[in-house]
Amino acid sequence: MANAAKAESPENAACAATAQTYTAHVDTFARDHLPPRELWPEFVFSRPELQYPQQLNCVTNFLDRWVAEGQGDAPCIISPEVSYSYRELQALVNRIANVLVNSLGLVTGGRVLLRSANNPMMVATYLAVIKAGGIVVATMPLLRAKELAYPIQKAQISLALCDGKLADEMEKTKAAAPALQRVVYWGNGKPDSLEALMADVSPEFAAVDTAADDLCLIAFTSGTTGDPKGTMHFHRDMLAVCDGYAHNVLRAKPSDRFIGSAPLAFTFGFGGVLFPMHIGASYVVLEKTAPDELLAAIERDKVTVCFTAPTAYRAMLGKLASRDISSLRKCVSAGETLPKATFDAWHKATGLKLMDGIGSTEMLHIFISAVEDEIRPGATGKPVPGYEAKIVDDEGRDLPPDTLGRLAVRGPTGCRYLADERQRKYVHDGWNITGDTYLMDADGYFWYQSRSDDMIVSAGYNIAGPDVEAALLSHPAVAECGVVGAPDEARGTIVKAYVVLAPGSEGSDALVAELQEHVKREIAPYKYPRAIDFVTQLPKTETGKLKRFALRQLAAAGAGSSGLAAE
Known part of the structure; x- marks a missing residue:
């Protein structure tokens, strides 16, 4: 992007002006640490549904309006422990917001760390912080003190709300994160618990009149490479991914009932809550979201829309015979x-x-996908209405159809890192460069090849690891796999596969040869894995994504199956 004037499209002139004329934030730390304006991507608001007023609090749209419109008794949040209608959730959110402001000293623009598994209280605290004009920084329940200290210090967070079951690591974090001044727990039954603070608090709270471009969420990336990056999102962004x-x-429809497996600490998971609330539908929230728990909840609660990852769908396939999931009508994979x-x-x-889609923490949610009747199996889809996408080379020049290159995208959401020089790498000439290698066909469908650093160059050939993974997964003996490049004296790099076998299969030299021949039959023979290690598990992020960089490290070090709990 050449200059600040490109930071907003003409359609978004009003929102651009908002940044200079109004903010509800008293604490301006986050706003002050946005990237320089000239490093922002270009934001495009060309569609009617993406026009927003200069002032809005997104929680009003997701929660308060349904009560105001007489739909307060409709089911909103459902869980095995407790369920809430829209009216009941509104009262809980309002009480938490009152506690935040009147008892815990939250000022608008203040950051609040949330730490919990997926449960109704996590949803309520999330909405309460935003409604009170604060900024949510949600974290994974399995993070350790050292990992929690990083976002606390980076975002200068002084207050945390945490599930009492996770107190041990939270308490250890205090020593490692001096910025953190107070932690309030829920569910521990103590006199200073969040429930105790809410006991005599009013269920009425007027949403803070925030600007559309006031920050409400800092979502840290899962950290597959380097330190996690804090991605900064506005109130209007929450609506834009829904609209x-x-x-x-x-x-989806108001009668739909959603479920998802992704943690609410990540934007893919939080979107699964926002989408139903945007249309007055309901959401089933589970603390345990393994395939068995997902299937049980789909059957029990008559779920109609499911959000989870490809590995979960694959794992559920072998369990369908004993479950009634006939209520399902839409399945999103990302x-x-x-x-x-x-x-x-x-x-x-x-x-x-399966409705495939690609999103990113930087973009908040899915920006390429396809409606069911336009799906081409194997393709991710086309740009979501309101977004534009193209394929570019390393210098940012447009590439013709059917040419491998870097995916560039822009639309109503985009990358703004919290005080991070990597902003310069992600945004180029107003476009978000996602780090994915794609090709676009002549019909405008985008076909995923790999992460940009997952391309394997072997004996002069460019080989995308996911191509090989897809071929291996079509063999009945393969349950999961990860494919990376491994150093080789003769060829420079060879294709190496780490394979988790399906139950009943045993690793052997004969099976290695069988899988290699299978891959040669499925895709171009030169892509076959010249080395295969059988392992019991693959390294993954807490969102379930394969950590290919960890496999690359093992391969580069010459580590075989011993590095991944070999069979």
Whole structure:
């Protein structure tokens, strides 16, 4: 982006002016640590549904309006422990907001760390912080003190709300994160618990009249490479992903009931809550979201819309015979590439087409996908209405169809890192460069090849690891796999696969040869894995994404299956 004038499209002139004329934030730390304006991506608000007023608090749209419109008794949050209607959730959110402001000293613009598994209180605290004009920084329940200290110090967080079950690591964090001044727990039954503070508090709270571009969320990336990056999102962004992807592609109904496996600490998971609340639908929230728990909840609660990763859909396939999931009508797959073999198997077993999509923490949610009747198996899809996408080379020049290159995207959401020089790498000439290698066909469909650093160059050939993974996954003996480049004296780099076998299969030299021949039959023979290690598990982020960089490190060090709990 050449200058600040490009930071907003003409359609967004009003929102651009908002940044200079109004903010509800008293604590301006986050606003002050946005990237320089000239490093922002260009924001595009060309569609009618993406026009927003200069002042809005997104929680009003997600929660308060349903009560105001007489739908307060409709189911909102459902869980095995406790469920809430929209009216009941509003009262809980309001009480928490009153505690935040009147008892805990939260001022508008203040950051609040949230730490919990997926449960109704996590949803309520999330909404309460935003409604009170604060900024949420949600974290994974499995993070350790050292990992928690990083976002606390980076975002200068003084207050945390935490599930009492996770107190041990939270208490250890205090010593490592001097910025943190107070932690309030819920669910521990103590006199200073969040529930105790809420006991005599009013269930009325007027949403702070925030600006559309006031920050409400700092979502830290999962840290697959380097230190996690704090991605900064506005109130209007929360609505934009609903009015864009959810409205135009997902096309759910108020009668739908959602479920998802992704942690609410990550934007893919939080979107699964926002989407139903945007249309007055309901959401089933589970603390344990393994395939068995997902299937049980789908059957018990008659879920109609499911959000999870390809690996979960693949794991559920073998368990469908004992479950009634006939209520399902839409299944969204994201978080990692969707192999065609998984798409085909799920479609055959259920009659449902997995709706693939690519999103990122930087973009908040899905920006390329396809509605069910336009899906091409194996392709991610087309840009979500309101977004634009193209393929560029390393210098940012446009590439023609059917040419491998870097994916560039822009729309109503985009990357703004919290005080991070990596902003310069992610945004180029107003476009978000996602770090994915794609090609676009002549019809405008985008086909995922790999992460940009997952491309394997072997004996002069460019080989995308996910291509090989998809071929291996189509073999019945393979449950999961990860493919990376490994150093080789003769060829420079060879294709190496780490394979988790399906139950009943045993690793052997004969099976290695069988899998290699299978890959040669499925894709171009030169792509076959010249080395295969059988392992019991693969390294993954807490969102379930494969840590290919960890596999690359093992391969580079010459580590075999011993590095990954070999069979």
